Amino acid sequence: MPWLLIVCVSFPRRWRGLGAARDLKKGELVLRVPRTALLTSDSVVRDEKIACCIKRYPHLSSTQILAVCLLAEVGKGKSSKWYPYLLQLPQYYSTLANFTDYEIKSFQLEDAIWVAEKAVKKAKSDWEEVITLMKEMQLKPQLLTLKSWLWASATVSSRTLHIPWDNAGCLCPVGDLFNYAAPDDEAIDNFNLRLMDGGYEEDTASYCFYARKKYEQGEQVLLGYGTYTNLELLEHYGFLLHNNPNEKVFIQLDTAIFRVSTWPNDSLYIQQDGIPSFALLCCLRLWATPVNRRRVIGHLIHSGNLVSVENEVMIMNWLMKNCDKILGKIPTTIEIDDELLILLDKFLNNSTCLKLVDSLSSKVEIREFFQAHGLEHEAVTWSELPVRVQKSLERWKLAVRWRLIYKKTLLRCINHCKDRICELSSQRGLLREMDQT
Numbered sequence: 001m002p003w004l005l006i007v008c009v010s011f012p013r014r015w016r017g018l019g020a021a022r023d024l025k026k027g028e029l030v031l032r033v034p035r036t037a038l039l040t041s042d043s044v045v046r047d048e049k050i051a052c053c054i055k056r057y058p059h060l061s062s063t064q065i066l067a068v069c070l071l072a073e074v075g076k077g078k079s080s081k082w083y084p085y086l087l088q089l090p091q092y093y094s095t096l097a098n099f100t101d102y103e104i105k106s107f108q109l110e111d112a113i114w115v116a117e118k119a120v121k122k123a124k125s126d127w128e129e130v131i132t133l134m135k136e137m138q139l140k141p142q143l144l145t146l147k148s149w150l151w152a153s154a155t156v157s158s159r160t161l162h163i164p165w166d167n168a169g170c171l172c173p174v175g176d177l178f179n180y181a182a183p184d185d186e187a188i189d190n191f192n193l194r195l196m197d198g199g200y201e202e203d204t205a206s207y208c209f210y211a212r213k214k215y216e217q218g219e220q221v222l223l224g225y226g227t228y229t230n231l232e233l234l235e236h237y238g239f240l241l242h243n244n245p246n247e248k249v250f251i252q253l254d255t256a257i258f259r260v261s262t263w264p265n266d267s268l269y270i271q272q273d274g275i276p277s278f279a280l281l282c283c284l285r286l287w288a289t290p291v292n293r294r295r296v297i298g299h300l301i302h303s304g305n306l307v308s309v310e311n312e313v314m315i316m317n318w319l320m321k322n323c324d325k326i327l328g329k330i331p332t333t334i335e336i337d338d339e340l341l342i343l344l345d346k347f348l349n350n351s352t353c354l355k356l357v358d359s360l361s362s363k364v365e366i367r368e369f370f371q372a373h374g375l376e377h378e379a380v381t382w383s384e385l386p387v388r389v390q391k392s393l394e395r396w397k398l399a400v401r402w403r404l405i406y407k408k409t410l411l412r413c414i415n416h417c418k419d420r421i422c423e424l425s426s427q428r429g430l431l432r433e434m435d436q437t
Contacts, residue, residue: 017179017220024215031175031209035200038207039082039171040163044069053137057130062168064130066160067152070171071134071143074152085173093154094238094395097123102372103392106365106399108330109406111250112231119235123153158237161207163200170200172207180237181212181222182245197224230402240402247272249409251322257287260294262302272405274412276319278304284315309424316417316424323410323417330403334411336361337404344397347382369396 024030036043041062045051050072054065073080080086092098096119104116127149134144142148159176160169175198198209215221229248230240241247248269260283261268267279276284285301286294288311297307306312327333332340340362370376373389382390 016177017222018174018177019220020215020217022217024211024221026211026214028211029208030211030221031198032204033172033175033207035205035207037173038163039070039073039085039173041066041069041166041168044073047072050137053133056136057133060130060133061126062166063153063156064126066166066168066171067126067149067156068130068134068137070152070155071139071148072137075139075143082171082173085171089155089159092151092391093158094234094391094398095154095157096120096235097154098150098238099395099399100372100392102369103395103399106396106403108332108403112402112406115231115235123150126153154238161198161200163207170207175207175209178209178221178223180233180239180241181224182227182241230405234398234402238398240398240405242401242405244272244405247405247409248277249406249413251326251410253283254287257283260286270319270323270409270413272409272412274409274414274416276413281315284318285311288314288318309427313421313424316420320414320417323413327407327410330407332362332365332403334404334407336365337400337407340365340400341397341404344393344400348394348397349382369393 073082074086096116099116104113107113127146161172163170197212201208227246230244233240250269263279263283269277282301285307289307
């Protein structure tokens with residue numbers, strides 16, 4: 001059978017992925033990985049020594065056990081059956097659990113900072129719970145460190161695939177080289193399409209992957225992991241998308257708004273295009289309706305109907321005011337963040353240095369970053385930085401990019417509200433003219 005996939009590299013960051021070796025049809029089987037090749041907890045604990053140790057810790061989660069099993073296999077070196085696979089795993093990850101205090105602070109938004117701090121604390125807590133087990137298993141000293149645990153837990157978080165017999169999932173050689181494609185509207189609405197990417201199949205005892213759409217030869221073949229916001233992608237996978245159809249921006253809502261809402265709180269958000277979600281729009285329309293009329297027209301509102309021009313203008317003004325208020329409280333502006341990201345992109349690609357920092361609006365933040373690492377920033381190039389600082393700078397850039405996307409979403413919402421008010425005002429003027437005639 002001819003090869004259907006080839007390993008490809010995405011420049012300039014040299015991300016690996018899988019490309020089509022020939023034209024592929026939608027739904028075509030492109031990869032099959034036998035169960036014997038999957039790295040799972042049950043496949044590792046066939047080692048009686050490991051199994052005996054793990055049985056004494058029934059309180060550990062399935063993901064903790066798989067991370068411990070992964071470190072155990074790393075400790076075996078060339079004697080591990082997965083040694084070739086382990087060699088090609090990333091040496092580090094940019095998941096939230098790996099972020100430092102400075103990098104977390106760079107998110108600027110309280111909700112994102114809280115999520116990142118929680119991820120860091122959980123990773124450390126999980127490590128403290130398994131350290132005794134790993135010592136009993138006599139893992140090598142370098143595998144007992146928090147740094148090694150962060151690597152193992154990030155590998156499990158970002159690279160495992162679902163299997164029916166273990167909630168932790170499995171590590172799938174070759175199969176985990178597929179890069180992420182956010183589900184489109186068709187895939188979100190159609191459950192069968194969501195399953196098209198692949199899954200474990202009992203009849204063949206293998207993990208099977210299928211083309212989610214037509215691919216031309218040389219085109220990168222992508223895999224849909226699920227619907228994630230950018231903060232969730234950062235937490236579990238260590239990357240984000242510039243254009244993410246599943247992005248959600250939450251803003252603080254008054255208690256009175258929550259009181260009238262019948263929608264789940266996580267459905268009350270602003271989409272990345274700046275348009276409020278259907279649930280948020282309905283909720284605000286109901287809140288802006290006089291109390292004595294809510295029961296009468298509530299069913300119309302929940303059907304997506306406009307209450308009145310005055311009601312719609314009121315909630316558009318409310319959204320504009322609150323989005324503008326949030327933007328005013330954030331330390332840096334969209335323009336400063338844009339400038340900073342342009343510089344960091346050039347810097348990471350070795351095409352510039354930071355000796356011109358004093359001419360930049362973002363100079364204070366750049367100086368703070370280098371001071372946090374005990375370094376001077378003048379005339380620094382990427383190759384001159386210690387590896388630990390290079391990694392930190394990449395994570396810092398992710399935090400800056402996340403907050404920029406957040407801010408631009410708020411700005412799009414403000415512009416959407418302005419356009420909507422102008423549209424409604426024109427309609428109201430037209431109606432008045434019709435009444436007069």
